[in-house]
Amino acid sequence: MSETATRATTHREYSGSGEEILRIEGLVKHFPIRAGLLRKQVGQIHAVDGVDFTLRSGETLGLVGESGCGKSTLGRTVMKLLEPTGGKIFFDGKEITGFSRRQMREVRKGMQIVFQDPYASLNPRMTVREIVAEPLRINDLYDRQSGRKRVEELLRTVGLSPEHGNRFPHEFSGGQRQRIGIARALALNPRVVILDEPVSALDVSIRAQVINLLEALQQDLGLTYLFVAHDLSVVRHVSDRVAVMYLGKIVELGTREQIYDSPTHPYPQALLSAVPIEDPTERGKRERIVLTGDVPSPANPPSGCRFRTRCWKAQEICATEEPALIDRGHGRVSACHFAEPLAPLALKDGGNGSAPGSL
Amino acid sequence: MTEVPANGPLLSIRDLTVEFGTEDGVVHAVTEVGYDVFPGETVGVVGESGSGKSVSVMSLLGLIPQPPGRVTSGTALFKGRDLLKISKKELRELRGGEVAMIFQDPMTSLNPVLTIGDQLAEAIRTHNPDVKADEAEQRVVALLALVGVPNPDTRVNQYPHEFSGGMRQRAMIAMAIANQPSLLIADEPTTALDVTIQAQIIEVLKAAQHETGAATILITHDLGLVAELCDRVVVMYGGRVVETGDIYTIFANPRHPYTVGLMDSLPKLVGADEMLRPITGSPPSLMHLPPGCTFHPRCFLSGGRLPCRTEVPPLRPVGDAAHLTACHFAEELHDRHPERAAAGGRA
Numbered sequence: 130m131s132e133t134a135t136r137a138t139t140h141r142e143y144s145g146s147g148e149e150i151l152r153i154e155g156l157v158k159h160f161p162i163r164a165g166l167l168r169k170q171v172g173q174i175h176a177v178d179g180v181d182f183t184l185r186s187g188e189t190l191g192l193v194g195e196s197g198c199g200k201s202t203l204g205r206t207v208m209k210l211l212e213p214t215g216g217k218i219f220f221d222g223k224e225i226t227g228f229s230r231r232q233m234r235e236v237r238k239g240m241q242i243v244f245q246d247p248y249a250s251l252n253p254r255m256t257v258r259e260i261v262a263e264p265l266r267i268n269d270l271y272d273r274q275s276g277r278k279r280v281e282e283l284l285r286t287v288g289l290s291p292e293h294g295n296r297f298p299h300e301f302s303g304g305q306r307q308r309i310g311i312a313r314a315l316a317l318n319p320r321v322v323i324l325d326e327p328v329s330a331l332d333v334s335i336r337a338q339v340i341n342l343l344e345a346l347q348q349d350l351g352l353t354y355l356f357v358a359h360d361l362s363v364v365r366h367v368s369d370r371v372a373v374m375y376l377g378k379i380v381e382l383g384t385r386e387q388i389y390d391s392p393t394h395p396y397p398q399a400l401l402s403a404v405p406i407e408d409p410t411e412r413g414k415r416e417r418i419v420l421t422g423d424v425p426s427p428a429n430p431p432s433g434c435r436f437r438t439r440c441w442k443a444q445e446i447c448a449t450e451e452p453a454l455i456d457r458g459h460g461r462v463s464a465c466h467f468a469e470p471l472a473p474l475a476l477k478d479g480g481n482g483s484a485p486g487s488l
Numbered sequence: 489m490t491e492v493p494a495n496g497p498l499l500s501i502r503d504l505t506v507e508f509g510t511e512d513g514v515v516h517a518v519t520e521v522g523y524d525v526f527p528g529e530t531v532g533v534v535g536e537s538g539s540g541k542s543v544s545v546m547s548l549l550g551l552i553p554q555p556p557g558r559v560t561s562g563t564a565l566f567k568g569r570d571l572l573k574i575s576k577k578e579l580r581e582l583r584g585g586e587v588a589m590i591f592q593d594p595m596t597s598l599n600p601v602l603t604i605g606d607q608l609a610e611a612i613r614t615h616n617p618d619v620k621a622d623e624a625e626q627r628v629v630a631l632l633a634l635v636g637v638p639n640p641d642t643r644v645n646q647y648p649h650e651f652s653g654g655m656r657q658r659a660m661i662a663m664a665i666a667n668q669p670s671l672l673i674a675d676e677p678t679t680a681l682d683v684t685i686q687a688q689i690i691e692v693l694k695a696a697q698h699e700t701g702a703a704t705i706l707i708t709h710d711l712g713l714v715a716e717l718c719d720r721v722v723v724m725y726g727g728r729v730v731e732t733g734d735i736y737t738i739f740a741n742p743r744h745p746y747t748v749g750l751m752d753s754l755p756k757l758v759g760a761d762e763m764l765r766p767i768t769g770s771p772p773s774l775m776h777l778p779p780g781c782t783f784h785p786r787c788f789l790s791g792g793r794l795p796c797r798t799e800v801p802p803l804r805p806v807g808d809a810a811h812l813t814a815c816h817f818a819e820e821l822h823d824r825h826p827e828r829a830a831a832g833g834r835a
Contacts, residue, residue, distance in 0.1 A: 335770065409736055
């Protein structure tokens with residue numbers, strides 16, 4: 130593989146000054162649950178249940194949470210690959226919530242998506258050249274002379290060689306397929322790319338190559354990323370700001386430092402404390418918050434705060450009053466009645482490996 | 489259950505080679521693998537997909553399909569018996585008894601039409617025919633309580649589909665330790681689970697180890713899990729062991745370029761957010777392994793030197809006797825974290 134595109138970039142400082150490019154207000158996506166002979170709707174999955182955030186030009190917003198929290202659904206609903214149940218989406222100052230498929234075509238020139246599974250997201254009957262050229266053709270931007278050149282340029286941009294263009298997806302490894310998916314997403318020169326678990330299916334050594342590629346592309350092309358992932362270390366590495374989701378809602382959103390160094394919501398606190406750290410000398414030297422129980426069903430979320438059933442801070446108010454995602458005096462928004470900064474990754478005082486605390 | 493000589497290994501694998509015959513050619517899944525597991529310790533076998541980490545362990549227990557798989561050489565002495573030579577019947581008696589397994593996906597390892605309690609009781613009574621039914625049931629409830637299944641009295645009568653992923657994995661662990669094994673084999677036990685559930689299962693695994701005193705082989709791709717749970721590490725690449733040693737040594741001073749590359753590829757959750765330095769290229773095809781050192785085409789240290797391309801580097805001691813590496817030029821690598829090496833001792 131060519132190394133030109135895998136050269137790494139050092140992390141830039143987040144200034145927070147970029148112009149707003151995407152805004153989501155109260156976004157809701159429910160899926161019907163049907164049962165019986167007549168497929169009558171008997172309930173609904175609250176996959177995304179009132180989400181607000183803003184994406185600023187040039188930044189990476191990490192969207193992190195466990196399986197079933199709605200992070201991938203959110204990414205797809207923002208692209209209108211799934212029709213939102215409620216709420217508003219603004220792209221480039223225009224509300225696109227009610228846009229038709231035809232109108233969305235124009236929007237998607239500016240906003241693209243890369244999927245997790247590089248095996249399922251590429252058509253096995255198309256050559257790599259055809260796959261990468263497809264967005265250009267759909268938008269009537271592929272002409273005989275320049276089209277071929279553009280595809281070759283795109284392949285080189287993601288670290289593949291133009292000769293790869295004649296091959297089929299099955300001839301490539303997982304990491305190379307993900308590069309093809311990225312080349313396809315870049316074909317229309319988008320400003321925003323939604324990355325839906327882009328490296329989760331890849332082995333460690335290959336994952337690092339793709340992360341470096343994404344960072345280099347962001348810098349070279351001035352891209353804005355919504356980076357959806359469950360791996361907290363990967364999200365820390367790539368993000369300027371981070372939103373943590375639990376059961377269809379964002380529970381805390383702040384700068385990377387705020388979320389990783391001093392989260393105020395108990396869920397990110399527990400989540401961060403639960404990750405095994407690659408340093409045996411620090412084993413047992415962190416307070417580990419082991420949550421009890423499982424995530425409740427999104428078909429029947431708890432009243433009030435959705436995290437209360439697993440929360441050690443829960444009081445009566447948590448069951449009756451839903452905590453809003455607002456600034457609670459810590460410079461970022463947090464949806465906890467009892468928000469309070471904690472450093473879940475700091476070493477314990479004295480640090481002589483006593484038994485990890487569990488709650 | 490203690491015929492093991494004091495200080496001797498519980499399991500000693502030597503020169504294990506496993507191949508798979510396919511239409512396109514021979515897949516060299518595991519080549520000349522050797523390591524020891526001592527009583528009570530936890531050994532992490534780490535590597536990426538296709539490194540042979542799972543096959544090397546599963547082939548010892550007769551758990552790879554034969555054909556197409558075949559063990560072409562090797563010995564695996566477990567308490568003095570060679571697992572690769574004993575009969576299928578003897579192997580069956582060992583599995584679930586003295587040697588117990590925990591798999592990645594508990595749904596495929598539990599029988600969907602039997603209650604959790606029935607399956608656990610069966611596991612106990614298969615290996616201990618003298619145990620009476622009510623005695624077995626009491627033990628099952630106690631086991632479920634031990635692994636943190638809430639309301640074990642009622643849960644015992646439920647079916648696997650009524651358990652969540654984390655609860656199923658607890659039931660699997662309960663089954664694994666039901667017969668007081670001396671060796672636990674955990675193959676990616678938390679890979680299918682979310683972080684918060686993984687944290688629960690790690691605690692359960694520790695409790696299970698504590699309860700049985702069993703040695704554990706943890707097969708995983710997650711270096712964090714290794715740092716959290718293991719005493720020693722075996723790093724595999726392209727079907728071979730490339731480095732082995734105690735975890736403090738390996739994490740502080742890796743002496744194989746692949747191990748170094750793995751660590752440099754990992755984004756960190758704590759400390760400075762450093763630039764990732766990926767390993768270039770892709771893992772080798774197990775059908776067409778490169779000559780010499782399997783890692784040389786991706787190696788930053790080799791620089792295309794002749795020995796790397798022509799001679800398979802033997803596993804040899806580097807630094808102390810228990811730290812082995814399969815690199816011709818290991819001495820050229822520098823300590824990653826000299827300060828951690830100094831901090832050496834167990835936390």
